[in-house]
Amino acid sequence: MFSFSLFKPEAQLELSDVDARLARxxxxxxxxxxxxxxxxxxxxxxxxxNYGVSALLCRGDEVLLEATxxxxxxxxxxAAHAEMQLLNxxxxxxxEGRFKARELGALSLVSSLEPCPMCLSRILMSGVRHIYYLAxxxxxxxxxxxxxxxxxxxxxxxxxxxxxxxxxxxYSKLARQxxxxxxxxxxxxxxxxxxxxxxx
Ligand SMILES: [Zn+2]
Numbered sequence: 309m310f311s312f313s314l315f316k317p318e319a320q321l322e323l324s325d326v327d328a329r330l331a332r333x334x335x336x337x338x339x340x341x342x343x344x345x346x347x348x349x350x351x352x353x354x355x356x357x358n359y360g361v362s363a364l365l366c367r368g369d370e371v372l373l374e375a376t377x378x379x380x381x382x383x384x385x386x387a388a389h390a391e392m393q394l395l396n397x398x399x400x401x402x403x404e405g406r407f408k409a410r411e412l413g414a415l416s417l418v419s420s421l422e423p424c425p426m427c428l429s430r431i432l433m434s435g436v437r438h439i440y441y442l443a444x445x446x447x448x449x450x451x452x453x454x455x456x457x458x459x460x461x462x463x464x465x466x467x468x469x470x471x472x473x474x475x476x477x478x479y480s481k482l483a484r485q486x487x488x489x490x491x492x493x494x495x496x497x498x499x500x501x502x503x504x505x506x507x508x
Pocket of ligand 1: 389390391423424425426427428
């Protein structure tokens with residue numbers, strides 16, 4: 309059975325306050341710039357009715373591609389986590405000749421929330437070697453539990469550098485709140501999806 313009791317109550321984030329909070333956080337350096345963009349995209353995802361999570365693919369300080377969670381909108385897609393969307397976009401772009409596949413190992417994938425088991429597995433198999441995130445996810449994150457991966461995945465994990473992005477801690481807090489915003493309602497919809505979608 310699913311349980312929601314593991315999630316600690318946290319002050320409810322007002323989406324209308326996010327822009328003002330972002331304006332008060334550090335703007336210096338490209339990492340804070342990434343963090344700011346991740347929060348803006350996570351806010352966009354949440355406003356669209358999806359989980360408030362986003363991801364970027366970066367070369368040096370340049371953002372090449374960005375993506376948001378799209379599990380519920382525009383249509384139900386259980387694989388549409390931000391990191392999966394981002395890598396789908398990358399791989400399409402390679403086919404279209406916009407990027408070269410061999411570039412990927414030098415790029416950084418940065419998520420607003422620690423990647424889940426599905427996304428971390430995909431990230432490792434895709435060839436990404438630099439994996440960062442704004443907020444840890446104690447309930448669903450896999451990077452901090454990578455020692456529990458099967459050996460083949462652990463071997464790939466050892467070829468990466470990974471961990472929390474070093475930014476103004478206000479961004480991490482905001483990213484965590486955006487990821488948790490509306491979570492109980494979204495999880496009810498997710499469970500209902502497996503029961504024929506009655507709650508949709
Ligand atoms: Zn995921």
